[in-house]
């Protein structure tokens with residue numbers, strides 16, 4: 001190997017290590033900030049076969065080895081019986097990791113094909129069916145947490161989908177009780193950028209299984225929102241991170257939801273408050289706090305603006 005090649009390889013290895021450290025730090029911060037995993041927890045990690053969930057499992061395994069608390073990981077993958085699905089890939093990968101796992105085979109593909117008219121997007125129903133199966137498996141496994149591979153950009157896209165098409169200020173939270181009330185869903189990649197996960201998947205050579213074996217694709221709405229965010233970031237670097245940080249810095253008194261803030265009961269306090277109304281001052285945004293050093297500096301394919 002000549003000297004330039006050796007230098008390039010060393011640089012690549014250095015960058016890969018740096019990325020791995022960043023992802024571990026960001027996932028660790030998100031877990032801590034939102035108290036996602038406590039001692040003795042059994043975490044069911046849902047693997048779709050895409051880059052994000054592979055990254056999630058990989059990072060959680062690293063954190064498990066060095067965490068001061070003890071918790072269990074169980075990987076779960078759903079074989080939805082798509083035509084062309086490479087059934088041997090996931091079991092082989094999980095066995096090579098030596099991690100407890102379960103592959104669940106359930107033909108949600110035929111159900112979706114039967115119920116959704118030709119040409120319509122199937123992802124929403126597909127995700128709902130998948131969710132039902134995963135809840136059942138979580139119960140069977142005695143899991144106390146269900147970990148999903150949604151990342152920062154999924155969260156932001158969901159916020160804008162709800163804003164533009166759902167008339168709601170609502171995102172995809174890092175931690176929430178599931179809609180059946182029986183599970184706690186966590187998103188340890190909440191602080192992680194999608195582009196970092198793509199780089200990480202390439203570095204780690206994860207055996208990616210495409211999600212579009214069914215021929216379905218994300219809706220136009222989701223594609224539009226994704227493109228909008230990418231365009232903003234290209235033109236105004238840092239804007240996406242600023243928006244993301246706003247999700248953890250909400251001022252209910254400065255919005256309009258009467259069910260969340262008691263506007264009717266408001267009365268003058270006699271105490272100056274920097275957050276109080278400034279009457280005729282122009283409503284310029286405040287200077288954003290420095291992006292670095294915040295917790296937010298640190299990640300389905302459901303197309304429903306309501307998220308999954």
Ligand code: SF4
Pocket residue numbers: 122123124126127211212213214215216217300301302
């Ligand atoms: S693209 Fe993925 S989520 Fe959408 S219908 Fe196909 S398998 Fe389901």
